[in-house]
Amino acid sequence: MLTADFTLIHARELVCITSTPTDSKPWRGSDLSSLGIISDGALAARGGRIIWVGRTDELTRHVQPTSNPTEIDATGRVVTPGLVDAHTHPVFPAARADEFALRAAGKTYQEIAQAGGGIANSVSRTHSASTPDLERLARQVADRMLAGGTTTAEAKSGYGLNRDDELRMLRVIRSINEHHAIEWVPTAMPAHEVPAEFRSNPDLYVTLVMEEILPAIAAAGLAEFNDVFCEAGVFNRSQSQQIQTRARELGFGLKFHADELSDQGGAELAAAMGAISADHLVYISESGIAAMAKSETIAVMLPGTAYYLDLPRRPPVRRMIESGLAVALATDCNPGSNMTESMPLAMNQACVLYKMSPAEALVAATWNAACAIGRADRIGALAPGRQCDLVVWAVGDHRELAYHYGVNLAVAVIKKGRVVRS
């Protein structure tokens, strides 16, 4: 008999995603056959870990409660793993609604960046922002993520672009981790943009990143991954490779902003370097698809950004899935190119714009996203041994999570066996 301090019963659909907790491989291919749905499902946890899942009528044969357990009746509801947002920039000093208005007036993202807006806008404001202000705003982002069902998110620096401000951003991320119910997985991104003062000689900044900024971040133990924006006018392929080679030496896992606004061979580079993920991929080429299909690198798709920037091209997501790539989803939450914290919205956008099925979108937003941020051992699925991160939704069919959009359908959000939003 197991003893549980958390039980959930009568889920109309308990969407487990996978029932084999030792299997840490992402879903790939177009034969997504099962979400591991248990009808009238129940789940028990203890100390923040799942100890049992099954049918409600079997619960009491296997599980007895502690004296004061948390009990949730999910009658009529869908229950899923907590959503995982595999790519965000959640620490920033201010909104950039002015740039949004300029895009509505017909300016492109690149034109706005060339006029001093874009990432540089957030960078200069980050330099002058106080750390308490950055923390306060980051907490609001974390609150909105959690309210929408996201229990874990990758979180990048990248608006500092110098040693001290990159460290400061990563400390804000650590502070959220320590004082907020959400988990943020830290990624360093000093190579998010070339700072204004290095525009005439970007290689000098590349050297600074390699010799000073990344070593300082590694020494402080503040990030698990390093990400580079490999793009025309930002860091070219050779610079990206240099930076990531150094990052790997320093012990970081590798992520890439790859082929977002043009084909730079970023997908190929990410696959060749054994990156855990290549993200964006709007302009991925056939050779990029082929390279990623043969690799372990996960494609993190950000349909919201392509929507928000109203990009003229759609990435060949069906072709990618059919070619065997593992696809994860993320919001790209950031103040310039996609100001939203909502993973359910990203799922809707993946279905509408990229023709992913609602089931594919759900796996991409949980299990595959967990794989894309190095958490395949712990989250993204509901199975014994895994962390008790889950969401109770005000729907009776998991497809409605992508179908019914723009409103918050989460009625309870549970992190490590504790109700953190209801």
Place this chain on the structure above:
Amino acid sequence: MLTADFTLIHARELVCITSTPTDSKPWRGSDLSSLGIISDGALAARGGRIIWVGRTDELTRHVQPTSNPTEIDATGRVVTPGLVDAHTHPVFPAARADEFALRAAGKTYQEIAQAGGGIANSVSRTHSASTPDLERLARQVADRMLAGGTTTAEAKSGYGLNRDDELRMLRVIRSINEHHAIEWVPTAMPAHEVPAEFRSNPDLYVTLVMEEILPAIAAAGLAEFNDVFCEAGVFNRSQSQQIQTRARELGFGLKFHADELSDQGGAELAAAMGAISADHLVYISESGIAAMAKSETIAVMLPGTAYYLDLPRRPPVRRMIESGLAVALATDCNPGSNMTESMPLAMNQACVLYKMSPAEALVAATWNAACAIGRADRIGALAPGRQCDLVVWAVGDHRELAYHYGVNLAVAVIKKGRVVRS
């Protein structure tokens, strides 16, 4: 000295939209110069009506409180009129997530309709749904509208398609009006689709609508407007004209689903018949634009539906605005072609997809939407004499309402001077 039972102070931006309550003309043209924003704004109301607006430091010179007033401190916040959703189908028996999944798999809306899905799907389920179930689901829709800042919405029947079920739907709408804080403006829509049993002879159904259903609705006093789906395979232009001629005789204002999926001359017909609005207009022609520009008919744009159905064409909204058309916004909230209750999302979609400015989107979602549903005398702006419907938003710049999307930024929703959500 005025006496107020409701005061709001210190709004960073009090967005009044218009300061002339006697002016009931919609905004038109591309010279939107002012939203009537008052910095550090204050507002006072009594008995659900606004009695004063101005700067906070002037409030006490003009207004004294009653003994137990409602007081809101909106420091740092934007305050706008309650949002007005000018086109919704909020009474339906069930989700249609299965059709959403089929579209993600590549089927078009028309293909799904031809296979027995689409509106016919909701119609057959409406016939078998109990009235309490319809009311319960409609209440959930109304709750989500209100939570997102919509204080008034137009609400159509149209899943009944026979006298009794159309009347039943309109009674559900009346019931929401009587028992819920939101206001729903009722529109009859027996000509939403040709019922399956009339497929071989649609004119028979046209006759039924004109001779039986519309007269019954008029006699019961259950609707202010009548709407017709003028579209290939639904009601052609001649049938639409016959139905609307009869509706006008019966005292209904006229609305049209016009040129949504193909150019049917619907815009021209709506303008010629003096309709209060022509809605959708994705395929509006140059002659349709010219006809509407010379008329009083308001163009209700539904960017969410075009997004959700992933239509290959975008309506020429900038051209429409520059030609002098009055443009309003709506969600089209319905279980088939746009399952969302969120007007802020519609504002975002209008900016991203239709290149409306955030200010244009806000006017289209308040003042022009009020004009499009016959409420220009009462709502859609903040001025003395108008109803005290307003929303306090967790943003400091009105452009952020469209910019920051997919999450609920409404921190307080006030209807007739009463806090109905906070």
